[in-house]
Structures are given as structure tokens and as C-alpha cells.
Amino acid sequence: MFLPTPWSDALRLFTRNLALAAGTASLLLLAACGRGSDATGSAGTDPGITDTTVKIGTSQPLSGPLAAIGEATVAAAQAYFAHVNAQGGVKMADGKTRKIEYLYYDDAYDPAKSVQNYQRLVHQDEVFAVFHPLGTGPNQAIMARANADKVPHLFTHAGGAQFSDRAKNPWTIGWGPTPDSEGEAYGKYLAAQNKPITVAVLRQNDDLGQGYLNGLEQGIAGSQVEIVKIATYGRTDSTVDSQISSLAGTKADVLFMAVVLPPLMISGIKHAGTLGWSPDIYMANNTSDITGVLKVGKLTDLRTLYSASFIKAADDPQWKDDPGVAQYLDRIKSFPKALGNLVNGEIAYGEAQTMVAALQQTKAPTRQALMDAVHSLKGDSISDVLLPGVTLDSTDPTAPPVHGHVVQHFDGESWVAREGGDE
Amino acid sequence: MTRVAQEGWRGGLAKLTARRTTRWVLGAVAAAVLVAIPFNASPYTNLQLALVIALAVSLRGMDVLTGHAGQVTLGQSAFFGIGAYSGGYGFAHGWPAPLSFLLAVVLCVIAGVIVAIPAVRLRGFAFGVITLALPVVMAPLAIRLDWLTGGPVGLAVTTVQAPAWSGLADDQWQYLLVLAVGAVMFLLAHNLLAGRVGRALTLIRTSEIAASSVGIPVQRYKVLAFTVAAAYGGVGGWLYLTAVHYIGVDSLALTLSISMLVALVVGGVRSPLGCVIGAAFYILVPNITDKATPGRSALFFGVALLIVLFVVPSGLSGALRAGWSRLLASPRPATPAAAPPSAEQHASA
Numbered sequence: 001m002f003l004p005t006p007w008s009d010a011l012r013l014f015t016r017n018l019a020l021a022a023g024t025a026s027l028l029l030l031a032a033c034g035r036g037s038d039a040t041g042s043a044g045t046d047p048g049i050t051d052t053t054v055k056i057g058t059s060q061p062l063s064g065p066l067a068a069i070g071e072a073t074v075a076a077a078q079a080y081f082a083h084v085n086a087q088g089g090v091k092m093a094d095g096k097t098r099k100i101e102y103l104y105y106d107d108a109y110d111p112a113k114s115v116q117n118y119q120r121l122v123h124q125d126e127v128f129a130v131f132h133p134l135g136t137g138p139n140q141a142i143m144a145r146a147n148a149d150k151v152p153h154l155f156t157h158a159g160g161a162q163f164s165d166r167a168k169n170p171w172t173i174g175w176g177p178t179p180d181s182e183g184e185a186y187g188k189y190l191a192a193q194n195k196p197i198t199v200a201v202l203r204q205n206d207d208l209g210q211g212y213l214n215g216l217e218q219g220i221a222g223s224q225v226e227i228v229k230i231a232t233y234g235r236t237d238s239t240v241d242s243q244i245s246s247l248a249g250t251k252a253d254v255l256f257m258a259v260v261l262p263p264l265m266i267s268g269i270k271h272a273g274t275l276g277w278s279p280d281i282y283m284a285n286n287t288s289d290i291t292g293v294l295k296v297g298k299l300t301d302l303r304t305l306y307s308a309s310f311i312k313a314a315d316d317p318q319w320k321d322d323p324g325v326a327q328y329l330d331r332i333k334s335f336p337k338a339l340g341n342l343v344n345g346e347i348a349y350g351e352a353q354t355m356v357a358a359l360q361q362t363k364a365p366t367r368q369a370l371m372d373a374v375h376s377l378k379g380d381s382i383s384d385v386l387l388p389g390v391t392l393d394s395t396d397p398t399a400p401p402v403h404g405h406v407v408q409h410f411d412g413e414s415w416v417a418r419e420g421g422d423e
Numbered sequence: 424m425t426r427v428a429q430e431g432w433r434g435g436l437a438k439l440t441a442r443r444t445t446r447w448v449l450g451a452v453a454a455a456v457l458v459a460i461p462f463n464a465s466p467y468t469n470l471q472l473a474l475v476i477a478l479a480v481s482l483r484g485m486d487v488l489t490g491h492a493g494q495v496t497l498g499q500s501a502f503f504g505i506g507a508y509s510g511g512y513g514f515a516h517g518w519p520a521p522l523s524f525l526l527a528v529v530l531c532v533i534a535g536v537i538v539a540i541p542a543v544r545l546r547g548f549a550f551g552v553i554t555l556a557l558p559v560v561m562a563p564l565a566i567r568l569d570w571l572t573g574g575p576v577g578l579a580v581t582t583v584q585a586p587a588w589s590g591l592a593d594d595q596w597q598y599l600l601v602l603a604v605g606a607v608m609f610l611l612a613h614n615l616l617a618g619r620v621g622r623a624l625t626l627i628r629t630s631e632i633a634a635s636s637v638g639i640p641v642q643r644y645k646v647l648a649f650t651v652a653a654a655y656g657g658v659g660g661w662l663y664l665t666a667v668h669y670i671g672v673d674s675l676a677l678t679l680s681i682s683m684l685v686a687l688v689v690g691g692v693r694s695p696l697g698c699v700i701g702a703a704f705y706i707l708v709p710n711i712t713d714k715a716t717p718g719r720s721a722l723f724f725g726v727a728l729l730i731v732l733f734v735v736p737s738g739l740s741g742a743l744r745a746g747w748s749r750l751l752a753s754p755r756p757a758t759p760a761a762a763p764p765s766a767e768q769h770a771s772a
Contacts, residue, residue: 007647009620063721106713106720111577112667112674116474116710119467137577141669144579205566206575234563235575 048128049365054090055101056131056355057121059114059138060157062106068340070134073157074104075337076328076345077132080352083331090356093363093373100356103127107138114138115145122151129370132157132175132351136208139163139172147171152370154358155351157344159400160207166375166397173374174400175351177310179211179258179284180218185308185405186256186282187219189418196224200247200279202240202268203258205232212258212284228252233264240268248277255279260286266297283307285405289343290415291315300412307415308405310390311350314342318414324384346385353383354392354401377401387417437751457602461595469598470666471706476605477662478702482687483612483695484655489684490692491616492648493628495547498538498554500680501561502531502653506660507670511578512571514664520583524604527661528654535653536646543645546631558680562672577671582664601662608658609695615651624648689731691738700739704731 048055058077060070081100084090089099103125107113114133118141121127129152133139139156146153147169155175156163159182163174190197201216203209209232217227228250231243240259247255255272259265265287272279281304287293288307294300312319319325328349332338338345354377361373377394386392387406394401408415439445461469485499506527513523542553565572572578585596615621623644626634635641664670682705690701704727712723735742 007643009618063719106709108721110674110676111669111671112663115667115669116467116470119465119470120710123465123467137575137671137673140576140579141667141671144581144668234566236562 046128046366047126049098051096052089052098053101054092054098054359055103055125055127056129057103057105057117057125057127058131059105059107059117059121059133059142061109061134062104064108066109066134069344070106070109071337072339072341072345073132073134073348075335075340076332076348077352078102079331079335079338080349080356082334084356090359092359092365093361094365094369096365098359100359102131107133109135109138111135111137111141115141118142118145122146122149128152128367129154131155131355132348134158136160136206143169143172150367152367152374154374155354155401157348157351160211161399164398164400171371173394175354176347176402177400177405178215179208180215181399181403182285182308182405183212183215183217183256183258184219185215185407186306187216187221187225189219189306189308189407190225190254191220191223194224196226197254198226198228198250198252199254199256200228200250200252201230201256201258202243202247203230203232203256204260205234208260209258212256216256233259235261237264240264241271244268244271245275248272248275251277252279254282256282257287258284260284262287262293262296265293266299269299269302270297278304280304280306285309286343288415289313289315291342294410300410302410303412305410306407306418307410308407309415310387310402310405311343311346311385312387313415314346314385316414318416328385350383350385350402353385357382389417433751454606458599461591461598466592466594469594471710473598473601473666474663475699475702475706476601477659477666478683478686478705479659479699480605480608480662481656481659482683482690482698482701483609484652484659485683485687486692486694486698487612487616487624487655488648488652489687490694491621491624491628492645493624494543494645494648495551495684496554496649496652497551497680497684498557499652499656499683500675500677501557502535502656503660503663503679503683504558504561504565504670504675505530505534506657506662507664507674508565508572508578508660509657510582510661510664511573511580511670514580514582515578520665524658524661527657531653531657532650535650539646539649539653543642543649555677555680558675558677561675562677565672565675573671575672577669577673579669580664582666582668597666601666604658604662608655612651612655613695620644620647685728689728689738691740691742694738694740694744696743697738697740700743704739 058074060074061067062070062074081102085099089097091097103121105117105120107117118130121130130142130146132155133142134157136158139158139160140162142153143163150171153172155173157175159174159176159178161178161180163169163172166173190199199216201213203213213230220227229247229252231247233240233243257265257268259268265283269281272281281302283305285307288305288309290313294305299305312322312325314325314329328346332345332349357377358370358374361376362370363373375394377392379392382392386402389406390402390404392401393403407418409418460472464472481499481503485496488494488496509527509530510523513520513526538557542550545553566575583593583597583600585591585593589596616624623634623639626637626639627641627644631641686701686705687698688701689704690699691697708727709720709724713720731739737745
């Protein structure tokens with residue numbers, strides 16, 4: 001091979017001290033191996049829990065584009081734990097009452113930072129369990145380590161089915177239903193109409209968007225409902241107008257907006273309107289909240305909006321006298337960042353309630369005992385922000401604890417439940 | 424510059440540090456400390472130190488191109504990503520570690536040469552903008568090639584594991600591996616820059632016209648510097664993956680490239696120590712500030728950056744050097760021969 005002068009020069013220079021370097025490196029490694037017996041061993045008792053406190057920690061995006069969601073998630077969990085601690089703490093099944101210490105670090109939605117936060121929480125702060133990290137990537141990165149370390153990785157604030165697969169990752173469990181099951185709820189609802197319906201789909205170009213689509217396809221299998229066109233967008237896209245235009249060409253009866261970014265959800269729906277296309281629009285639950293999406297986007301006049309939910313949205317007037325929602329709104333008063341994203345805040349509140357319920361049933365101060373309790377959670381009293389008809393049951397080893405979606409129609413003020421939904 | 428012997432402890436210290444044996448002893452002590460750290464530190468500390476070394480390797484490559492050859496690059500995170508994905512793919516498919524390491528280097532060298540040959544014809548801003556295209560293309564490409572990269576979710580893998588005979592925990596072993604590879608990379612860079620190549624790059628930085636007038640093939644040297652930077656970026660990325668066990672597009676945002684350039688400037692260009700300090704600044708400062716007020720780490724990072732740039736524009740390593748020579752220089756005017764430059768004298772008042 002032809003080597004120009006600088007290259008041969010470089011090669012020669014590079015290799016000048018190579019033998020020396022290799023020698024030094026291997027000497028250093030040998031030295032390291034000599035001290036191998038000093039390697040730290042694990043202690044006999046489980047860290048993060050004393051007779052009076054139990055420490056849990058999380059990693060959230062507190063800076064960057066998802067900061068508002070991360071802050072709402074932290075604030076709502078803080079609100080519930082503060083309430084529990086104000087009552088003296090959580091009375092666990094071993095007879096001791098412990099206060100909850102809740103630690104959180106910023107990962108800016110960078111999974112590599114989530115890993116660092118995990119290491120910091122588990123090996124430095126020595127938390128008892130890792131609680132509701134946000135996002136698919138961050139949880140994916142944490143899951144392998146948590147299962148290797150046998151550290152409970154509980155109630156992921158991410159819906160992926162992989163987080164509730166007990167055979168593969170026994171120390172990890174999700175919370176809210178998967179995107180697959182949400183898509184399936186829409187599919188079943190449409191199929192139950194028992195007439196030919198055409199559906200156009202706009203989804204995110206990742207596993208989340210694929211999950212919604214898979215669920216929809218499962219739900220409509222064997223029915224007269226037909227998917228006529230699928231378009232995708234990327235998480236960093238600033239508009240979906242061209243996708244909407246191309247979908248509008250199908251004149252489909254239904255537009256499934258499996259879009260999880262509020263600005264794109266709003267601009268997409270508006271663009272469909274400007275094209276003279278007025279399908280029934282099925283909005284992903286993530287981005288269908290009244291305050292943050294419908295009111296901000298001035299979509300409240302539309303009567304064609306549907307969404308499937310599992311929580312009683314705190315900003316929906318129909319729940320304003322509901323004791324669970326009223327208590328939630330009361331408790332987050334001292335943690336106003338929870339208002340920054342009501343849906344995620346309320347989900348985090350439900351996760352915190354589930355966490356406390358799991359601790360109440362933990363029979364010994366060990367991580368294994370906590371996992372046993374987590375895996376046997378069942379009952380309507382665990383969280384009071386779930387919609388009627390939605391159940392919490394963590395005994396199924398292949399599904400997240402929260403089961404069921406209620407398909408709702410927006411009537412101008414409230415999301416009203418429709419018959420024929422899932423479960 | 425050789426320092427004139429001075430009276431008192433300052434002179435003694437100066438003489439001592441100028442001696443070859445002293446440097447060897449100091450180097451050996453530093454190496455021993457670095458090797459000893461993982462045995463007393465938590466897995467969290469080991470992970471952080473490994474990340475600092477991985478990033479420092481990447482910065483060292485950037486330093487060859489940006490610091491020595493004077494070509495500002497914003498593309499380093501792309502090579503970092505190629506290295507990390509090579510490692511991720513290799514580990515996910517059960518390849519032996521050296522194979523994926525080799526793949527990381529080879530891919531980055533090839534990509535580096537391909538990009539460098541047209542890019543080096545441009546100068547200044549235009550060159551920087553061309554390199555900016557690399558990380559911009561990187562993320563969507565990684566999402567498209569999901570069979571290779573795990574798509575938007577990324578790859579979570581088990582990397583190098585400590586062999587049973589060593590009795591070490593995986594994090595300790597990984598730290599030592601990263602340290603050893605990092606040390607070799609720093610030595611190689613030192614070798615490269617100490618001789619003719621280093622001089623040629625310096626001349627290209629100061630005046631391309633002068634360089635070509637004395638017969639230095641400017642373009643070829645620039646391609647060389649770019650390729651070295653790419654290879655170092657790849658090695659850094661591979662080391663990073665080995666420590667973190669995860670690579671995804673969320674970790675490879677455009678801001679990573681910019682942060683690398685910032686870290687290099689903060690640490691100080693044309694200095695191996697500067698690369699390490701810059702990497703430590705990037706990795707450790709947010710973690711420290713995050714302890715105080717979670718979510719405000721970017722703010723503190725920015726403030727710290729401004730302070731560094733205003734107070735010590737030559738970077739932290741430059742500040743250390745200046746501080747050291749001020750310590751050695753006698754404050755009395757009796758020895759004007761050894762007086763440091765006036766700026767430092769002024770600051771010491």
C-alpha cells in the first residue's frame with residue numbers, strides 16, 4: 001500500500017515506544033491482579049432500610065426537552081411520600097413504621113447518565129429500591145444492572161412490555177398499561193362497531209409507536225376495520241404536516257394519532273382540519289390531557305376526539321368531586337411542579353401509592369421480601385386515581401400491574417367513557 | 424525552556440522536577456495510585472473514573488486535530504458513536520472484546536479518511552461546519568439501522584467481565600482495562616506529537632503558507648490529524664461502552680460534540696493533562712452540582728465554564744502550569760533571569 005510521508009512517519013513514531021507501553025500496561029495489570037483478594041464483598045444485610053427509614057431513588061429528566069415531565073413526576077411522588085411521612089411513615093408488614101426517603105437525580109433523558117445515577121443511588125447512596133425512572137431507553141439501560149445486582153427496579157415510568165417480563169428480568173416491573181394494550185383497546189372498540197371502517201395511522205418511528213400499531217392490529221384482527229395507510233415521524237421532528245397531508249389523501253374514517261409529543265399532536269390535528277379532512281381522531285393517552293393539549297391547542301371545539309385512558313384526569317371537571325382526585329390536587333399544592341404535566345404527575349402519584357402499598361406488605365427488611373410483596377399486589381384500594389373498570393393486579397408475570405383502558409370521547413368539557421371499550 | 428538554577432527551596436524544587444528520574448518516580452506513583460483506586464472505591468466511582476478516561480481519550484484525539492493542527496472540529500461525537508456502537512454490536516453478538524475494539528478503530532479510520540479527504544480542502548469555519556454534519560447525520564442514521572444499533576432504544580449489553588482467577592468485580596476489571604488502553608493511547612499520542620509530525624502540525628496551525636513553502640504536504644498532514652482524531656474518538660467510544668454497558672441515540676446528541684469541544688477548551692488545548700481535566704470537568708461537575716440541586720446541573724456547568732474562560736483562558740491545565748512556574752519563580756527581583764512573563768508576575772501581586 002502506498003504510504004505518503006506523513007503516514008509512514010506517523011506509523012514509525014506511533015510504534016516507537018509501543019513495546020514499552022505494552023510492558024507497562026501488562027505490569028500494571030499484573031500488579032492489579034495481585035491485589036485481587038481485596039475485592040469488596042457484599043454485606044450480609046440489605047442496604048437502604050433501617051428500623052425507622054427506607055430509602056428509594058429515581059433518575060428523571062430534570063433538564064432538557066423533557067424536564068417538565070420529569071419535574072412533574074418527581075413532584076407528585078414527593079407529594080404523596082410527604083403525606084405518608086406526615087402520618088408517621090409507612091407501617092410495613094414486619095411491624096415497623098418507616099419514613100420514606102426519596103432521592104432523585106437528573107439524567108436529561110440520556111440513558112448513559114441514568115446508568116451513572118443508578119450506580120450512584122445503589123452503590124453510593126445505597127437505596128433499598130430504584131423507583132419509577134422515566135423513559136424506555138433509561139429503563140432499558142438500568143434494567144440489566146438492577147437484575148444483575150438484584151436490586152428492585154419498580155414501577156417504571158415507561159410502558160414497554162419488556163419491563164414486565166418476570167421470567168427474563170425478575171427484579172423489574174412496569175406500572176401503567178403497555179402501548180400495545182392501549183392500541184388494542186382502540187382496535188377492539190372500532191371492531192365492536194361492526195361496520196367497515198378505514199384507519200390511517202401516524203406513529204413515532206420507534207418501539208413505542210410500533211407498540212401502538214401492533215396493539216391496534218391485534219384489536220381489529222378478523223373485523224371489518226382496515227388500516228389503509230401508516231406514516232411515521234421522528235422524535236426530533238418539528239412538524240408532521242407532510243405526513244398528515246399524505247394520510248389525508250386516503251380520506252380514512254379514523255385517524256389514529258399515536259403521537260406522544262404534544263406540539264406535534266396539536267399541529268397534526270389542526271393540519272388535518274385545514275385540509276378539509278375530518279376523521280374521528282384517536283389520540284394517544286399520553287398526549288390527550290385537557291389542559292396541556294386540548295386547551296393549549298384550542299381543540300376543545302372538536303367533537304371527533306377519542307382517547308383511551310386508565311386514570312381519572314385531574315383537570316377533567318367530571319372528577320372534581322372524586323375523593324381520590326380531590327386529595328391528589330390538595331396534596332400537590334405544596335409541590336406545584338406537579339402541575340407542569342398533570343397526566344404524568346398523576347401517573348407518578350399512582351406509582352407512589354403502589355410503592356407505599358408494596359412496602360406495607362413487605363414482611364422483612366430485605367429486597368427479596370419487597371419483590372415478593374410487589375408481585376402479590378392486588379386490589380382496588382391501592383391507588384385511588386385509576387378509572388372505574390381499570391384494575392391493579394401484579395400477579396400476572398407478563399404484564400404491568402395496571403390493567404385495562406377505557407375508551408373515552410371528548411364532549412367539549414370532559415372525557416366521557418364509551419361503551420364497548422376494552423374490559 | 425531550561426530554567427536557571429536558583430537558590431533556596433524553589434531552585435531545589437525546580438532542579439528536582441527537571442530531573443528525569445524524578446519524572447519517572449512521579450509517573451510511577453501516579454500509575455500506582457490510578458491502579459489502586461478501584462480496590463477502595465465504589466462501583467459508582469469506578470464507573471465515573473472510567474468515563475473520564477474514555478472521554479479523555481476522545482479529547483486527546485480532538486486535541487491532535489484542533490489543538491495541534493488548529494482545525495476546529497464538531498464531529499468527534501460521531502466517531503465516539505461509531506466506536507461505541509461497534510463495541511455494542513460486538514458484545515451483543517458474543518465477539519471477543521479485541522475484535523470489536525479493532526472494528527471500532529478500523530471503522531473510524533475508514534470513516535475519518537473518507538470525510539477528511541474532501542473536508543481538509545476547506546478552512547476555518549467551513550471545515551467546522553462540514554464536521555458538524557457528522558453528528559447531525561449520526562442520530563437519524565442510527566435510528567434507521569435498527570438491526571445494527573438497536574434503533575431508538577439502543578443496545579444494552581454485557582461487556583468485558585472480570586476473569587474468575589482475578590478475583591475482581593466487573594467494574595474494577597473494566598476500570599483497569601479502560602485505564603490500560605487509555606494509557607497506551609496517551610503514550611501513542613505523545614510519541615506522534617513529539618517528533619516531526621508534531622512540528623509539522625504546529626507549523627500548519629500557525630501558517631499553512633509557511634508550512635507548504637518549506638515542503639510540508641499540508642493536506643496530507645491534515646488528513647492524518649483528522650484520521651487520528653477519528654480513531655481516538657472510536658477508541659474513546661468503545662471504552663465508554665465498556666464502562667456504561669449501553670449505547671443509544673439519546674447519548675449521542677449534537678450537544679455531545681459541542682460539549683467535547685468545550686471540555687477540551689476548559690481543560691486546555693495541546694496538553695495531555697488538559698484532556699484529562701476537561702473530561703473530568705465534563706463528567707464530574709454535573710454530578711457534583713446535581714447533588715446540590717438536581718436539574719440545575721447544566722446551569723452550574725455553564726457558570727463554571729464562563730468562570731474558567733474569563734479567569735484562565737488557557738484552560739485549567741494552563742492555569743496549573745502557570746501556577747507551578749509562579750511557585751518556582753522567586754518573587755524577589757534579585758533573580759530577574761528566571762522571572763516569568765509579566766502577565767503572571769502581575770497576577771501574583
